[in-house]
Amino acid sequence: MTSLAETDDPKAFAERAGRELEEASALTILTWAADTFGRRFCVTSSMEDAVVAHLASRAMPGVDVVFLDTGYHFPETIGTRDAVDAVMDVNVLTLSPRQSVAEQDAEYGPRLHDRDPDLCCALRKIKPLEEGLSGYDAWATGLRRDESPSRANTPVVGWDMKRGKIKVSPIARWTQDDVDAYVSEHGVLTNPLLTDGYASVGCAPCTRRVLDGEDARAGRWAGRDKTECGLHG
Secondary structure (H helix, E strand, O other): OOOHHHOOOHHHHHHHHHHHOOOOOHHHHHHHHHHHHHHHEEEEOOOOEOHHHHHHHHHOOOEEEEEEOOOOEOHHHHHHHHHHHHHOOEEEEEEOOOOOHHHHHHHHOOOHHHHOHHHHHHHHHHHHHHHHOOOOOEEEOOOOOOOOHHHOOOOOEEEEOOOOEEEEOOOOOOOHHHHHHHHHHHOOOEOHHHHOOOOOOOEHHHEOOOOOOOOOOOOEOOOOOOOOOOOOO
16 A cells, blocks of 8 residues: 655656546546555545445445535435445545534624635535545545536546645546446435436535536536535635
8 A cells, every 4th residue: 555655746646647547447446546545545425426435335345435514415415424324335424614504603694605605615615624634645536527617627536736635536537327327237325306406416505406408517506606615626
């Protein structure tokens, strides 16, 4: 196994791995990550679905799956997390912000997500994730290139400069059809909201159903220029 401290240039290491694994299967990419980093590798999941968690459990049974409980999730999302923890060979770890929603409201005023969504995301997503990933050298995400223009160049393995870690996106080359086929073949758990008009599931106050013909992420922060919470750059 490799630790980042053992590599002279972790950024170059990540970029080389990304080039070498570009055409590899998602399972091969995750097996490489598990073999390379062992228990210093984890998966993050929004519990929109459990596809990457399921894949990672095949590569490394008992893998840590990190979930951010922002305090604003739909009940269906929390239910999906609990179901994944109960039926899959993974170790679900729930991260929470330092402040409860009530404490944040007291300091910043109610509905910060409406007035300053970037600050709300920073407090309830970005900071908790940075703290939660401190014990890992590499983390996996479910980012796909077809989801939005901002994700079109996502490498399968890259360097997360913000956190100083290897970032693995094993299904970056997948399409929605690929995801659907994997879910069907393996009976993977998905968030019930995906069958109720939601194409992308985030915090309840900032997520709506998508309309016919809209981009999959059009329901996130609708009506704003904001398209990402900041977890991925």
